[in-house]
Amino acid sequence: RKDVGRITTGSSGFDELIGGGIETQSLTEVFGEFGSGKSQISHELAVTVQLPEDKGGLDGECVFIDTENTFRPERIEQIANAFDLDPEETLQKIHIARAFNSSHQILMADKINELIQSGVNIKLVIVDSLMAHFRAEYVGRESLAVRQQKLNQHLHVLQTIANTYNVAVFITNQVQARPDAFFGSPTKAIGGHVLGHASTYRVWLKKGLAGKRIARLVDSPHLPEGECVFKITNDGIID
Numbered sequence: 001r002k003d004v005g006r007i008t009t010g011s012s013g014f015d016e017l018i019g020g021g022i023e024t025q026s027l028t029e030v031f032g033e034f035g036s037g038k039s040q041i042s043h044e045l046a047v048t049v050q051l052p053e054d055k056g057g058l059d060g061e062c063v064f065i066d067t068e069n070t071f072r073p074e075r076i077e078q079i080a081n082a083f084d085l086d087p088e089e090t091l092q093k094i095h096i097a098r099a100f101n102s103s104h105q106i107l108m109a110d111k112i113n114e115l116i117q118s119g120v121n122i123k124l125v126i127v128d129s130l131m132a133h134f135r136a137e138y139v140g141r142e143s144l145a146v147r148q149q150k151l152n153q154h155l156h157v158l159q160t161i162a163n164t165y166n167v168a169v170f171i172t173n174q175v176q177a178r179p180d181a182f183f184g185s186p187t188k189a190i191g192g193h194v195l196g197h198a199s200t201y202r203v204w205l206k207k208g209l210a211g212k213r214i215a216r217l218v219d220s221p222h223l224p225e226g227e228c229v230f231k232i233t234n235d236g237i238i239d
Ligand code: ADP
Pocket: 032, 033, 034, 035, 036, 037, 038, 039, 040, 041, 232, 233, 234, 235
């Protein structure tokens, strides 16, 4: 793949784990229990994508599909300040799309094409969280097949945007703390078949001691499995 770009997570250990930051033309999924840091990393990336390339960014703007009302402008301002970016300008380059249900969420993703074609330099699409609406709306065994089909379509649209416009896609997925929930990931469920040749990164986030977080790379086709420790601070994500 040509011209792959990378966006820093703010933690050099985390960046190394995933091969140097989150990648354009790919989907990166973080999954973990409530409070594991999924939204915090989303906020961080919404800022770092705006940095120049020599600082770990892509000089780009971001679409933030917010499904659970977790987007916090104040948090963006804090992180922007930590990177010496103007907080107001930084916020203006984050295009918030609040998705009220799964159909709305799918529609939001479909509309990203138009935004990019109108000349906005989108380099990152965040979906926080991917599954919340789907889980709430498609309950019971009989609806699982339909849910998976809709989800596959949604992921396919996101992957196409990533490939067509050299954009990074970052999705969050809440799972229970149970070890078997590990297998409940949407991208794992659909495997490589629907996503085709796309390289997909999956990172499992866990809470560690003393407020630390552990990130574990799983199922990577071309990177070794491994772990790193990172922290969430007022300034954002750090080693
Ligand atoms: P989720 O995985 O559910 O999306 P979050 O990303 O919202 O979890 O993480 C929430 C956690 O992040 C909080 O419980 C807290 O531990 C930590 N956190 C949030 N903001 C800060 C901050 N400014 N300083 C330090 N830790 C923070």
